[in-house]
Every structure is written in C-alpha cells, then in structure tokens.
Amino acid sequence: MRVAYLGPAGTFSEDALEVSRFAPEGFEPLPTETIPAAIEAVASGNADRALVPVENSIEGSVRPTLDSLIELADSVRIVGEFDHEIRQALIGRAGLEFGAIEVVLSHPQPLAQCALFLRTELPGAEVQVATSTSAAVREVGASPKAWAALGPARAARIYDCEVLREGIEDEPGNVTRFLWLAARPDGEAHHSGEVSPVPTDLLVGDQGGNWKTSLAFAELGADHPGALVEALHAFSKQTGT
Structure with missing residues (x-):
C-alpha cells in the first residue's frame, strides 16, 4: 500500500x-512536493492513502489541505484522523553560531508557530518561506551562509545539521491534526449536501465509538449575504444530535 505525504524526507508529515x-503495515512511502500533490496522488490512483495536516492548535486550519479537499471532493474522502504533537527545532549547519544567524527558512506554519521566538531571540534575522520544513533544512545544510531552518529534530540528522534550539514553539502542547485520505470507491458519487457513510474496509484506526463528519463550505458567493447562516440553520433544526 502506497501512502502519500508532504516530503521530502524529514518533514513533520513524515514524522x-x-x-x-x-499506518498500514509494510506501507510504501510516497513523498510529494506539496500537500495538494499528496491528495492528488490518491485521487489519481497513484497512492492508496494520504496523510495530510489539516489543523494546528496554534495556527488553525491548513489552507492547502482544505482547498484540495473541496476541489477533489468527488474523488477523495476522509477515512481517519491522527493528532501529532509538534516540537519545533532551530536547525543549522555544523559550527553555526546562534548569534550569527542572518536568515531563518521554513514552511509558513512553523514560522507562524515560532513567531514570538523569532521576534525576541532572532530579531535581526530575515524570515524566508520554503515549500516544506525538510526542504528548508536541506537548503541550510548545503549552504555556507549563516542560515538556519525551523523543523523537526530528525531532519537535522538526515541532512547532517545540528539542532541549535529545540521546543521553540510559542505555546506548549502544539498539536497538528492529520487526516487519512482514500479514494472514493468506483461508482460512489458525491453530491453536494449529501453525506454517505465510509465503507468499513476503507476506515483507518479504531472503528468503534462515535463517528465524525467533516463539512467544508465554499463558493457561498459575495452577492449572497447570510449564506453561511442559512447553511448552518439546518443543524439548528435538528434534535437529538
């Protein structure tokens, strides 16, 4: 079974x-360059499952995941979820002095999760965005410049770098929720406003207990004031839920 996720090696998604x-036993990892590419891999049949971040306890929703789920709603569905604790590390090449850091690279989510640390501890460092945490660490490890990256400590080992600081996220208990995704079975149509149960053979994780249904609202229209209220009103009319 092939599992797609945001790569390359050393990302929080891989972690x-x-x-x-x-995780399926004996799975084949399929790292992708972007989160949408991981979801597209499932939709196209290049992967059997995908594990993608959807929400962080500090920064909230992961927009690329939500946008792709809406775009590919006819092809992909959620089959499980997994909460993963995130510990951010400041990583540099061997011998880099903390006070010499000129640039900090990372994915937008870690940069936001460590914004206070960067402002107070590295006020003179320029912040630059990378496609992923591991791409940032890889670039830092290959550069002679006084650059550092934010990412998981395991990425430092993969790319021959050093952990300069660890646990630098602005709030303790930093958790990211990941979604397990699978392709919709052949013949299953998705229609707006309809919710169909997930076939049990597709479910990931514990199958007992309460089920969760996720809804996404899109294209409500700027010329339709109150559209979201109208959509949510259907829930207020339900009882016993």
Missing part, C-alpha cells in the same frame, strides 16, 4: 507517518 499507529 507523523512514522509514529502513527494507524
């Missing part, structure tokens, strides 16, 4: 995949 007890 989550490695420790998730719901």
